[in-house]
Amino acid sequence: MPTVMTEGKAILIDKSGGMEAAGRRRARRRREFVIEGGLLLAALVSVATTVTILAVLLFESLGFFEIVSLLDFFTDTLWTPLFDDPHYGILPLLAGTVVTSVVGLLVAIPVGTVSAIYLSEFASPRMREIIKPTLELLGAVPTVVYGYFALLVVTPALQLLWPDLPGFNMLGPGIVIGIMILPLVISLSEDAMRAVPMVLREGSYAMGATHLETAWRVVVPAATSGIVAAYVLGVSRAVGETMVVAIAAGQNPNLTWNPMEPAATITAYIVQVALGDLPHGSIGYRSIFAAGLVLAVMTFAFNILGHVMRKRFREVY
Amino acid sequence: MARPVDGPYIDSAGRGDWPKPLKAETCELSFYYGTRLVLKRVSVPIAECNITALIGPSGCGKSTFLRCFNRMHDLYPGTRYEGAIVLYPDSRNILDREVDPIEVRMRLAMVFQKPNPFPKSVYENVAYGLRVRGVKDRRAIDEKVEQALRSAALWEEVKDRLSALGTSLSGGQQQRLCIARALATDPELLLLDEPTSALDPIATASIEELLQDLKRRVTILIVTHNMQQAARISDWTAFMYLGELVEFGPTKRLFTTPAKKQTEDYITGRFG
The missing domain is CATH 1.20.5 (Single alpha-helices involved in coiled-coils or other helix-helix interfaces)
Known part of the structure; x- marks a missing residue:
């Protein structure tokens, strides 16, 4: 029981x-x-x-x-949506965007790559501790400040070299855009280089290579796809940059490939028009969105390309 | 530095089976990582055109020892050498402060544990050492590349895809590519740090065979964790334990009649 x-x-x-x-x-x-x-x-x-x-x-x-037909949009060489005789050719804005971005990249790619090589391969840990936060600070400066920096410092400085340079031009803002995307380019390419396994560097040193040869002939090629990804993401940032070009490049759509001339970019047009009082639903109002769509497609494409490259570089090791 | 005195370098068994002629020898070589002493007065002779194997349990300092030869430790802060590594025939102490490590590395070559081909073509991998040495003549480079790939028994497999990425080869081929890369510059001494530990038995066998072939022309110093491998391929064996050289001798003798108890325990598998 x-x-x-x-x-x-x-x-x-x-x-x-x-x-x-x-x-x-x-x-x-x-x-x-x-x-x-x-x-x-x-x-x-x-x-x-x-x-x-x-x-x-x-x-x-x-x-x-x-x-507006797509054909006109992509072939017309005038962008005058608010004039009595409106033209809706995106080319002048596209040219402005391309020129300022290319100038920016011509600054950011060489300077960024060399800085990244220095930081990853040559800088002492202490030096790196000083430089990296400073670079990050560069990324924290408001873009308006960069805009006036381009207008009031860089352009006047360039005018010392080329007195004919107009006060509004694409060169100055382009250079400043380059400076703006430097932190991004540097930190992503440096990450890519630091991810290169030490055993590859040792292999190079063991062959009798110098520090510089090892960095340039082994580390950089090994990190190529990561570095290219950094460039591509830099491009998409440059293409989307607004304040600098709106302030310092002049705001008249001008189909030119000469960086010494003033022009408007897609983004500059958007701020310019959005600041005015356009009636909702008018064609001028809608042109903002068409321009924005072109911009979105461009940056989107570059972002995807950048991420694809980054993924590929991860798979190497 | 002059040739060190013969004094401390007697055969531990006292049998007088000392290699001759020498390509290199370490004299009371000590090495520090920071304040930690990891090699304790190690003296080993490296016989010319022979294979000398370094064996011992993990952490005994055999890789550290090998990496002293091409001053690899110079790449890292806080490392310090003591004693000497003398390279013959010029009797130069390569650890001397006045000796440029790059100059030392130009004379030696190294193959690493994990195949580490550069992210370049097969051809450029092998040509790397020549380019670093400033060789510009295309024909001379072509010739050397082919010769090195033949010596590494890789030529037949890659001759039609010299422009393919070195990293696209199989593991065993990659390691042979690294050996070809090392051979292209006609090194006086070839250092191998467990070159087959990442490979399958077939690839391992092909590399062992290759080393037998190579030793006619080049002095080889190989670190291996695999005692059978040491017994199979080497002429001389050094057994290290806890940063010290326990015993050195002709491979056959060391594996059949070890002079020290520790050696016997290790090679019979009682520890390590």
Whole structure:
């Protein structure tokens, strides 16, 4: 009898214990579910924003392209949407964007690559500790400040060299854009170089190579795809840069490939027009979105390209 | 530095089986990582055109020892050498402060544990040492590359894809590519740091065979964790333990009648 009793009791205790555990488990699962949902929502905010922006751009541009044919948009050499005789050729704006970005890259790529090589291969840890935060500071300067830096410092300095250079031109802002994207280019290429395994460097040294030969002939080639990815992301940043060009490049759409001339970029046009009082739904208003869509497609393409390159470089080792 | 006195370098078994002629020898070589002493007065002779194997359990300092020869430790801060490594025939102490490590590395070559081909073509991998030495003549480079690839028994496999990336070869081929790279500059001494530990048995066999072939022309110093490998391929063996040289001797003798108890325990698999 006592044995049965104990057995029964034992079973009972076990059961209630099991039930309690199940309850706890359910509560935990509920809590986890809520937290997970919250995290998912937070993550979805950025996705939703991107999707919404693209949707709005597309929707408003559709209205624009109902009036302006795609052919005119891409072949007309004038961009005068607010004139009595409106022309809607994106080429002048595109040229402005391309020229300022190219000037920026001509500054950022050589300076950035050399700096990254220095930081990754030559700088002492202490030197790196000083330089890296300074570079990050460069990235924290508001773009308006860069704009006036281009207008009031860089352009006048360039005018010392070329007195004919107009006060508004694409060269000055282009150079400043280059300086702006330097931190990005440097830090991404430096990461790529530091990811090169030490055993490759040792292999080079063992062949009798010098420090410089090792950096240049082994480390840089080994990090190529990462470095190129850094350039590509730099391009997409340069293409999207707004304030500097709006302030210092002049705001008249001008189809020219000469950086010494003033011109407007896609982004500059957008701020310029958006600041005026355009009636909602007018063609001028919609032209903003068409220009924005071109810009979005460009930066999007460069971003994807950059990420593809980065992925490829990760797979090397 | 003059040739060190013969004094401390007696055969540990006292049998007089001392290699001759020498390509190199270490004289009371000690090495520090910071304040930690990892090599303790190691004296080993390296016989010319022979294979000398360094064996010992992990962490015994055999790789550290090997890397002293091409001054690899100079790349890292806080390392210090003591004693001497003398390279013959010029009897030069390559650890001397006045000796430029690059000059030393120009005379030696090294093959690493993990194949480390550069992210360049097969051809450029092998040509690397020549380019670093300032060789410009295309025909001379072509010739050397082919010769080195033949010596590394890789030529037949890669002659049609010299422009393919070195990293696209198989593991065994990559390691032979690294050997070709090392041979292209006609090194006086070839250092191998566990060159087959990342390879399968077939690739290992082909590299062992290759080393037998190479030793006619070049002195080889090889670190291996694999005792059978040391017994198979080497002429001389040094057994190290806890940063010290326990025993050195002709491979056959060391593996059949070790003079020290520790050596016997290790080669019979009682520890390590």
